[in-house]
C-alpha cells in the first residue's frame with residue numbers, strides 16, 4: 240500500500256510540475272503582451288496527445304491499484320493448508336469491546352491481541368451486534384465487522400511493541416471507547432505467553448470443577464474471594480461473563496484472566512485493583528451507556544468481587 244501510495248504521489252507530482260511549469264512559461268512569455276495573443280485552433284496531433292496521455296496514465300494507476308487490491312484480498316476463507324498463517328484468530332466486535340479467540344486454544348481475550356513478530360496472522364472478523372470496523376493503523380488496513388458475514392484480514396508486524404487499535408465505524412454511544420491493543424512479542428515471548436495463559440485457564444477450570452464437587456452450600460464461604468465467587472454466581476454475572484469452568488456466555492468480556500488485562504472497559508481505565516473496584520461499583524460512571532448494569536453494590540461486596548476476580552490468574 241505504501242509503495243502504491245508513493246508511486247501515485249510521484250505520478251501526480253510529475254503532472255503537477257509539468258502543468259504548473261507550462262502555465263508559468265506561458266505567463267512569463269506573455270508578460271509584456273497587451274491585448275489578446277494569437278490563438279491556435281484544431282491542432283489534431285497535439286489534441287490526440289493530450290487526450291491519450293492522461294487516459295493512459297489513469298489506466299496505468301487503475302491497473303496497479305487493482306492488482307494490489309486483489310492480492311490484499313487474498314486471505315483464505317477456510318483454514319489455510321499451505322502453512323501461510325502461523326496464528327489464526329477470530330475477533331468479534333461487540334458494543335463496545337472486542338472478543339479475541341485463538342484457534343485451537345482455549346484462550347479468549349478481550350480488547351487485547353498477542354501476536355508473534357514477523358508472522359502472518361490470519362484474522363477472521365465478526366460482529367455480535369452492529370457493524371464495527373477493526374483497525375490497527377500501523378499494522379493493517381481497516382476491515383468491517385459485519386453481522387452474519389465474516390471478513391478476513393492479514394495482520395503482520397515486523398517490530399516488537401504495542402500497537403493501538405480501535406473501532407473505525409460508528410457503532411453507538413461508546414464507539415470512542417472501543418479500543419484495543421496489539422502486543423507484538425518475540426517468538427519465544429509469544430510462546431511463553433501462550434503456554435502461561437493456557438495453563439492458567441486450565442487451572443481455573445479445574446479449580447471450579449473441584450469446587451462444584453464438594454457441597455458448596457454446606458461449606459461456609461470464609462475467604463473474601465469465596466464470598467466474591469458466591470456473589471458472582473448469585474448476582475447474574477454468570478449470565479454475561481465467562482470464567483473457565485464456571486460459566487460460558489460472551490455478552491461481556493471473558494473474565495478468566497481479568498487480572499492480566501492491561502485496560503478495563505476497552506480502554507477507559509488502566510487495570511488495577513482500585514480501578515477494578517471503581518468499575519464494579521458503577522460501570523455507568525466510567526462508560527455511560529455500556530451494556531453492563533450498575534448493581535449498586537456496597538463497598539464490601541465490591542471488595543469481595545475484586546478479591547475473587549484478582550484470585551484468578
Ligand SMILES: [Cu+2]
Pocket residue numbers: 371372406407408409410411414415417
Ligand atoms: Cu465502533
